[in-house]
Amino acid sequence: MTIAGPPRRALTAKRRRLYLLVAALITLGAAAALILNAFEDSLVFFVTPTELKAKGAPEGRVIRIGGLVEEGSVRRSNADPTVRFAVTDLANRVEVRYRGILPDLFREGQGVVAQGRLGADGVFVASEVLAKHDETYMPKEVADALKKSGQWKPGAKGQGGASGAEAKP
Amino acid sequence: MIAEAGHFALILAFVFACIQAVVPMIGANRGDGALMDTGRVAALGQFTFTLVAFLALMHAFVVSDFSVANVAENSHSAKPLLYKITGVWGNHEGSMVLWVLILALFGAAVAALGQNLPPSLRARVLSVQAMIGAGFLLFILWTSNPFLRLDPPPADGSGLNPILQDPGLAFHPPFLYLGYVGFSIAFSFAIAALIEGRVDAAWARWVRPWTLAAWCALTLGIALGSWWAYYELGWGGFWFWDPVENASFMPWLAGTALLHSAIVVEKRGALKSWTVLLAILTFVLSLMGTFLVRSGVLTSVHTFANDPERGLFILALLMIATAGGLGLYAFRAPTLRAGGLFAPISREGGLVLNNLLLGTACATVFIGTLYPLFLEALGGGKVSVGVPYYNLTFVPLMVPLLVVMGVGPLLAWKRGDLAGALARLRAAAMITGLAALITILLNDGPALAIVGITLAVWLLTGALTELAERIRLFRGPLGDSLRRLARLPRAALAMTTAHAALAVVVLGITASTAWQSERILIMAPGETTEIAGYGITLERVVTVPGPNYAAERATLRVTAGGRPIATLRPERRRFTDPPQITTEAAIRTTLLADLYAVIGDRQQPGSDGGGKAGWTVRLYHNPLVPWIWIGAVLMVLGGLVSLTDRRHRVGAPRRAAAGSDTAGARPA
Numbered sequence: 001m002t003i004a005g006p007p008r009r010a011l012t013a014k015r016r017r018l019y020l021l022v023a024a025l026i027t028l029g030a031a032a033a034l035i036l037n038a039f040e041d042s043l044v045f046f047v048t049p050t051e052l053k054a055k056g057a058p059e060g061r062v063i064r065i066g067g068l069v070e071e072g073s074v075r076r077s078n079a080d081p082t083v084r085f086a087v088t089d090l091a092n093r094v095e096v097r098y099r100g101i102l103p104d105l106f107r108e109g110q111g112v113v114a115q116g117r118l119g120a121d122g123v124f125v126a127s128e129v130l131a132k133h134d135e136t137y138m139p140k141e142v143a144d145a146l147k148k149s150g151q152w153k154p155g156a157k158g159q160g161g162a163s164g165a166e167a168k169p
Numbered sequence: 170m171i172a173e174a175g176h177f178a179l180i181l182a183f184v185f186a187c188i189q190a191v192v193p194m195i196g197a198n199r200g201d202g203a204l205m206d207t208g209r210v211a212a213l214g215q216f217t218f219t220l221v222a223f224l225a226l227m228h229a230f231v232v233s234d235f236s237v238a239n240v241a242e243n244s245h246s247a248k249p250l251l252y253k254i255t256g257v258w259g260n261h262e263g264s265m266v267l268w269v270l271i272l273a274l275f276g277a278a279v280a281a282l283g284q285n286l287p288p289s290l291r292a293r294v295l296s297v298q299a300m301i302g303a304g305f306l307l308f309i310l311w312t313s314n315p316f317l318r319l320d321p322p323p324a325d326g327s328g329l330n331p332i333l334q335d336p337g338l339a340f341h342p343p344f345l346y347l348g349y350v351g352f353s354i355a356f357s358f359a360i361a362a363l364i365e366g367r368v369d370a371a372w373a374r375w376v377r378p379w380t381l382a383a384w385c386a387l388t389l390g391i392a393l394g395s396w397w398a399y400y401e402l403g404w405g406g407f408w409f410w411d412p413v414e415n416a417s418f419m420p421w422l423a424g425t426a427l428l429h430s431a432i433v434v435e436k437r438g439a440l441k442s443w444t445v446l447l448a449i450l451t452f453v454l455s456l457m458g459t460f461l462v463r464s465g466v467l468t469s470v471h472t473f474a475n476d477p478e479r480g481l482f483i484l485a486l487l488m489i490a491t492a493g494g495l496g497l498y499a500f501r502a503p504t505l506r507a508g509g510l511f512a513p514i515s516r517e518g519g520l521v522l523n524n525l526l527l528g529t530a531c532a533t534v535f536i537g538t539l540y541p542l543f544l545e546a547l548g549g550g551k552v553s554v555g556v557p558y559y560n561l562t563f564v565p566l567m568v569p570l571l572v573v574m575g576v577g578p579l580l581a582w583k584r585g586d587l588a589g590a591l592a593r594l595r596a597a598a599m600i601t602g603l604a605a606l607i608t609i610l611l612n613d614g615p616a617l618a619i620v621g622i623t624l625a626v627w628l629l630t631g632a633l634t635e636l637a638e639r640i641r642l643f644r645g646p647l648g649d650s651l652r653r654l655a656r657l658p659r660a661a662l663a664m665t666t667a668h669a670a671l672a673v674v675v676l677g678i679t680a681s682t683a684w685q686s687e688r689i690l691i692m693a694p695g696e697t698t699e700i701a702g703y704g705i706t707l708e709r710v711v712t713v714p715g716p717n718y719a720a721e722r723a724t725l726r727v728t729a730g731g732r733p734i735a736t737l738r739p740e741r742r743r744f745t746d747p748p749q750i751t752t753e754a755a756i757r758t759t760l761l762a763d764l765y766a767v768i769g770d771r772q773q774p775g776s777d778g779g780g781k782a783g784w785t786v787r788l789y790h791n792p793l794v795p796w797i798w799i800g801a802v803l804m805v806l807g808g809l810v811s812l813t814d815r816r817h818r819v820g821a822p823r824r825a826a827a828g829s830d831t832a833g834a835r836p837a
Contacts, residue, residue, distance in 0.1 A: 019513045024525055031529040031566065035536055038561035046551035064553060076772060081689050081785040100689050101403065101769035101787050104332070104750045115555075 044115060049092040057118040065094055065124060066113040074108055087112060087124075098126040105131035172237050175225025176316040179266075182218035182273065183306040185211045189276070189299030193292035197364075205292035209280040212295050215302060216277035219270045226266060226315050227257050236322035239263065239315045245328035245746045247717045255339035256329045261463065261479070262315035264342055268459070269305045271343075271350040275379070276302065279354065286375060293361035294354070301353055304486045312479045328746035331718065337397035341390055345417055348387020349455040352424055354379040356452035359445045360494060363501040368441040373434035376448065378812055380431060384424045385808035391417050392801035403752035403767040405687065405789040407797055408678075410559045415538040416458035422531040423451040426524045433520050437582060438508030440521070445502065447524070449494040454531075456487045461538070512584040519577030519585075526570040533562040564617075571624040571675065574668060575631030579638065593638060597630035614683035621679030629672035636665045659814035667807030670800045677796030686790040691772050693783035701790035703764060704728040705737075710768070710784055718742040720753070723768040723784060727757065739768045758795050765789040 046064045047057065057063055065087055073086035073093075083102060086093045096114050106112060106129065116126035189211035196204025226239070230253050235241040243260040244253055258264040276298040283291050309315070333339075358376045362368045394414070399407040408414060427447040433440045460483040511517040537554045544552055575597065579590040591598075604626040608619045637643070639661060640653040688700050692707040699705070708724040725737040737755035744751065757764045769785030 016510055016513075020521065023513075023522065027525045027529045027566075028532075031533055031562065034562040034565055035533055038558045039540075042555060042557035042561060044553045044555055046553065064551075076770070079691075081691055081769070081772075101752075101767060101785050104403075104752050115553075 046113075049087055049089045049094045052094055052118070053092045060117060062115060062117055062127075064113055064115045065096075066111070067094075069106065069108050069110055069112050071108050084123075087114060094124050095122065096124045096126050096129075098129050100129075102129055103131040107131075171225050171228050172234065172316045172318065175222045175229075176314065178218040178221035178225065179306065179310060179314075179316075182215050182222065182269075183303060183310060185215040185218060186273075186299045186303035186306055189215055190296050190303050192296075194296040197289040197292040197296070200289070202288060205288050208292050208295035208299075211299065212273070212276040212280035215299065216270075216273040219266070219273045219306075223257075223266050223270045226263055227254060229316075230254065230257050230263075233326065234322075235324075235326050236318050236320070237315075238317045238319045241319055241323050241326045243329055244326040245717070246325055247746065248329060248334070249716050251336070251339065252329060252334045255333075258342050259329050259333045262309070262313045264346075265305065265309050265313050265463075266315055267343065268346050268350060269302060269309060271346050272298070272302050272305065272353055275351060275354050279357075279379075283375075290358075290361055290365060290372075290375075293364055294357045297357035297360045298353060301357075301486075301490070304489070308479075308482050308486065312482055325746070328744070330747070331742065331744040331749050331751050332401065335397060335401055337393055337401065341393040341397060343390075344386050344393060345390030348383050348385075348390050348424075349417070349420060349458060351379065351383020351386055352420060352448075352452045352455050354383065355424075355427060355448040356490075356494065359448035360497060362445060363497050366501060366504050368434065368445060368505050370435050370438060373431045373444065374816065377428070377431045377435065380424060380427055380448075380451075381808050381812050384421070384428055385805045385812075387417065387421050387424060388801055388805050388808070391421060392798055392805075396798050399794070400754050400756055401751070403754050403787070405685070405754075405765050405767075405787075405791060407681070407794065410537070410554075410556050412538050413462050415534050416461045419531050419534055419538070420451055420455040420458055422527050422534065423447060423454050426527040426531075427451050429520050429523050429527075433517050434508070437511065437517055439511060439517055440524075441508055442502045442505045443524070445505070446498055447528075449498060453487070453491045453494065454535075456483070456490055460484055460487050509583070511582070514580065514587045515585040516577065516580045516582045519573055519580055522573050523570065523577065526566055526573075530563055530566040530570075533566065534559070537562070568620065568624065571628050571671075574671070575627045578632070578635045578664060578668070594631060594634055597627065597634045600630045601627040612683075618679055618683035621675060621683070625672045625675035625679065628675065629669055632665050632668040632672065636661075658816075660811050660816075663807045663811030663814070665807075666810060667804050670803035670807055672800075673796050673803060674800030677793045677798075677800060680793035681791045681797070684792045688786075688788045690786060691783045692786045696783070698786075698788070700764075700788045701762075702729065703734075703790070704731075705766070705788060707784070707786065710771075713740075715742060717746065718744045718751075721768065721771075723766075723786070725755070725766055725786075727764060735764075737764065737766045739766045741768055760795050760799075761793065763789070763791040763794050765791060 044062050044064050046066060047055075049065060049067055052065060067087040067089040070086040070088045070093055073084075073088075075084045077083070080099070081101065082097060082099045084095065084097050085108075086095055088094075096116075097119075098114065098116075110131065113130045114124065114126040115128040115130070116124055119125050189208050192211070193205050193208030196202070196207065228234075229237045229240050230244050231250070233240065233244060233246045233253070235244075239260060239262050243263070244256045248256065252259075256263070258267040276295060279286075279291065279294055279298065283294075286294070355376055358372070358379070362372055391414075394417070395407045398409070399405070427444065430440050430444040430447055434444045460480065463479060463483055509517075537558050540554055541552050544550065576587070576590055576594065579585075579593055580587070601623060605619060605623040608622045612618050639657060640650045642650045644650075686701045688698065690698060692698065694707055694709050697704055697706040704727070706726045706728070708726055710721055710723045713720050713722050720740040720742045722738055722740045725739070726733055727735040727737060735757045737757055739755040740753040742751045742753060743749075752767055752769075755766045765788070767787040769787060772783050772785065
């Protein structure tokens with residue numbers, strides 16, 4: 001930072017540039033340190049149900065899973081606002097538990113992304129559920145996940161997008 | 170017929186843009202006045218025909234002409250008129266026409282209002298502006314023609330995404346675009362100045378009002394978007410560090426830095442080269458924002474359009490603008506004469522620090538937004554960068570910024586007296602200390618709340634101290650001070666307003682994040698719950714019809730100390746075209762806090778008879794959250810006050826010759 005005593009000698013352009021350079025380096029260095037530190041533990045990896053089954057999830061780490069909400073899988077608890085549903089890429093499925101109000105676009109057979117942690121019982125505990133409201137009603141990750149599992153129906157444009165992938169396994 | 174006329178007008182606008190891009194530039198190089206003046210006519214022509222095209226498209230939407238593909242895909246005959254009109258820019262093609270219309274509007278404004286600009290500079294500015302315009306008009310005509318016909322036309326349209334049918338979002342894109350695209354003027358001025366090889370106080374004085382106007386619009390646009398997200402998405406949050414939000418926030422950060430560095434160029438003739446670079450970068454970031462939103466390369470809760478081919482075209486435009494701008498900068502910037510010297514502790518020094526911190530903060534947002542893209546491109550897997558990242562990077566950088574903001578305005582130009590400034594801030598420091606103490610005693614949230622409140626109070630009292638010093642408050646008769654206040658330059662008043670407004674925003678953000686209460690539960694009619702001292706009773710849920718939807722409306726009675734004080738009516742709206750449900754939060758605000766209610770799914774009792782029937786209800790109590798938007802509006806007000814400053818209207822060259830403070834900055 002430039003907070004230092006007033007210089008006694010007359011300032012030259014060179015000296016001023018030096019001050020600027022030092023201030024810039026300090027700020028950028030601090031920013032770089034902050035960014036690296038933040039990346040260490042705030043990056044959230046996206047995993048498909050198939051990948052989750054194959055490789056598992058790092059213990060206690062926040063991840064995102066995405067796919068379609070499996071038809072007929074949504075179960076609501078009556079005692080408290082907890083919902084259970086399954087996310088599928090039409091090859092594998094993951095059980096998800098979520099407490100709260102689901103987004104407006106959440107529907108069975110439609111694309112969904114859930115962020116949270118995989119519990120010890122194999123149930124994914126979501127802290128956030130995103131059902132994207134883009135024109136095609138299909139999050140990009142979900143489309144890619146479906147392509148990966150070989151279940152992607154091309155020509156899915158407009159509102160037909162989600163229903164095009166509604167096929168049951 | 171009208172649609173074809175609109176298409177034709179768009180082609181004519183493209184032709185005018187091409188003329189405007191080439192002819193005045195040649196004229197400026199040859200010193201040919203007639204050729205240079207062509208630019209002004211062409212700018213007005215480009216604007217007129219873009220406007221005709223825009224109105225033609227709007228006409229198609231208003232009369233629901235479903236033979237136009239764009240209307241059929243994005244509108245519906247049963248939609249209220251307001252949303253038929255706003256539906257024009259609720260889709261990709263229409264929003265690009267609006268983008269180009271605003272671009273042409275700014276060009277026409279320079280042509281019409283820039284009488285006091287040197288003719289060659291004006292010609293070059295118009296030419297650069299038209300190059301951008303021509304690029305985007307070509308983009309529309311090539312990949313996103315909004316006037317394509319359908320044969321046979323469908324009986325009715327498929328409707329606008331209901332979540333977009335909202336007054337807050339209806340006017341969010343126009344303001345956002347006014348901001349984004351408004352920075353194109355700063356870009357054009359920067360490029361023109363690089364070609365001319367001259368950046369001086371007068372140049373800064375011309376650039377500043379345009380940048381200010383764009384900045385005001387962008388601020389308002391971002392605030393509207395965040396307000397919409399707050400009440401429409403039903404999460405009770407106002408900012409999600411979502412890629413699309415970041416896309417608008419990065420130009421804002423760079424634009425804010427530009428506003429401040431342009432002051433140094435104007436007053437002291439220093440930082441010329443840096444200011445030109447910032448002007449280029451700010452617009453490049455705006456273009457990048459357009460690219461990110463329009464190409465759909467990033468997954469976002471706000472992405473409404475995506476098409477890789479279009480993305481590629483905008484990416485190409487972005488590359489040309491970036492490479493051209495930065496290349497010219499690298500080539501020409503060394504010829505810019507360095508200006509006035511200053512000590513590190515000075516007003517200039519403070520503004521440099523402001524620029525450094527804003528620039529670095531912008532870089533952290535940039536990295537957070539684009540890192541997932543790079544990682545995926547390199548085959549490193551899919552990641553998302555969320556709120557924790559920004560809390561760990563952006564937020565710490567704001568701390569020194571807010572500290573310096575309290576002191577900087579009290580420092581003199583050239584060489585400041587830090588000890589003197591701090592001495593004058595003694596009262597402010599005492600109030601800040603007191604506020605910190607009270608927060609520590611009362612805080613039941615995270616420790617960061619103490620930091621936030623302290624910084625905000627410091628900034629607020631610092632800004633007010635600066636104003637009090639200027640008008641010599643309490644140093645003489647009050648009448649004298651008021652007279653000084655009335656005579657104060659508008660720019661000074663604007664700075665106090667904008668800085669105090671930021672303090673208000675910081676207070677709002679801190680309090681609403683740190684002290685938010687939240688409850689999610691299932692409520693049966695007649696049941697009562699409690700949040701933040703309020704009693705909430707669910708009275709009933711009824712189905713009510715809307716213009717193009719049916720709503721489940723809950724009636725929640727709010728009591729405080731046993732007395733009824735309000736009724737909340739959150740809704741769940743079921744639209745049929747397209748079939749979709751939206752949540753309408755009910756908000757009761759006291760301006761000091763919001764009570765926020767959302768109704769969710771209906772719960773049936775379990776088949777075994779266990780559990781209960783009712784509705785999922787989500788309640789929030791958000792302290793000071795309205796201050797975020799009040800602060801944003803105040804900030805815009807500050808910008809507008811600055812725009813009315815005398816020196817922007819007085820003939821700048823005359824002032825530059827007369828003003829002694831700019832003598833050192835005059836071109837050699």
